[in-house]
Amino acid sequence: MSQARPINVADYERLAEASCEPDYWGYVVGGAGDEVTLRDNLEAFGRVLLRPRMLVDVSEVTTKTTVLGSEIAMPLMIAPTSLQRITHPDGEPALARAAADAGTVYTLSSLGSCRPRELAEALGGETARWFQLYWSRDRDFTRDLVQEGAESGFGALVLTVDLPEAGPRERDLRSGFTLPTDLPTPNLPQALVGVEYFHDTLAKIVDTSITWRDLEWLRGECPLPLVVKGLLTAEDAALACEHGAAGIVVSNHGGRQLDGVPATLDALPEVVEAAAGRAEVYLDGGVRRGTDVAKALALGARSVFIGRPALWGLAAGGESGARHVLEIFQAEIRLALLLLGCRSPEDVEPAHVRART
Secondary structure: OOOOOOOOHHHHHHHHHHHOOHHHHHHHHOOOOOOHHHHHHHHHHHOEEEOOOOOOOOOOOOOOEEEOOEEEOOOEEEOOOOOHHHOOOOHHHHHHHHHHHHOOOEEEOOOOOOOHHHHHHHHOOOOOEEEEEOOEOOHHHHHHHHHHHHHOOOOOEEEEOOOOOOOOOHHHHHHOOOOOOOOOOOOOOHHHOOOOOHHHHHHHHEOOOOOOOHHHHHHHHOOOOEEEEEEOOHHHHHHHHHOOOOEEEEOOHHHOOOOOOOOHHHHHHHHHHHHOOOOEEEEEOOOOOHHHHHHHHHOOOOEEEEOHHHHHHHHHHHHHHHHHHHHHHHHHHHHHHHHHOOOOHHHOOHHHEEEOO
């Protein structure tokens, strides 16, 4: 990078935009419809204020926490994001290595450009990795894919449930965004992959008939802990727990599906209350600062996921750029904990926040 080293996520966003083709950039940053929810994911963090406590011994502060019983370096993980090679040719392996260096979880998307086994071979070692699934109409393909993930050292299966069909992403409609012809999509059944508008391809692939009962079949086929991604209500959180979910991701797909749904930070408290400790609760959407992470922890999240910020680091600087984004987040999280009077993420409580009036 020719410019001065970026100091925050916003710096990386500007550099990433300059390095991406306009239609690819629109795919990465765009949302559904009028993008109300996309903006609200960000604005929700401004509606919550931090309440620091003073004269607490913070001579030793750690950002370490655990997810599903495994230790990670900070309460922030890499969300599953699709088509990472459109932002940088090194794509998924580079971002996964950056996450491994940072000591946190990388989640491989079903819309990634490598299979679970290929990513495991590229990484080597005991790197923390989860696999995200879009449940396809080809159930045999789905079975083989999740079994490959389990056999390749992935630590959890993340089932995305908020995409029975792609939302109205109007930036992509205007640009006519399509998959690059040389971009592999090996985690999709190739007989169903078309060459038309990308969202039409997704609509042909995803099985819209699945229900909560089908999770029992999935859990029987895959020994990994099941994390259900895309919930926004107490009712669905309770059903996820009843059907064996070990984790829940409060997510509106980055504002890319149904426009007008709540910001994820606003939806978080009711999901945490409904889960009632039966499943760990995570959040994605709009996280741009370490203080955002602290606010999510105070409202009950075990950890957060970031998607776009990690891609911005990848686009602007490859693996080293992505690693630096994670370093920025960790430093900001540590400072937020220290200034709140918390020695670890576990010390952050509801009393550390209040609503802006």
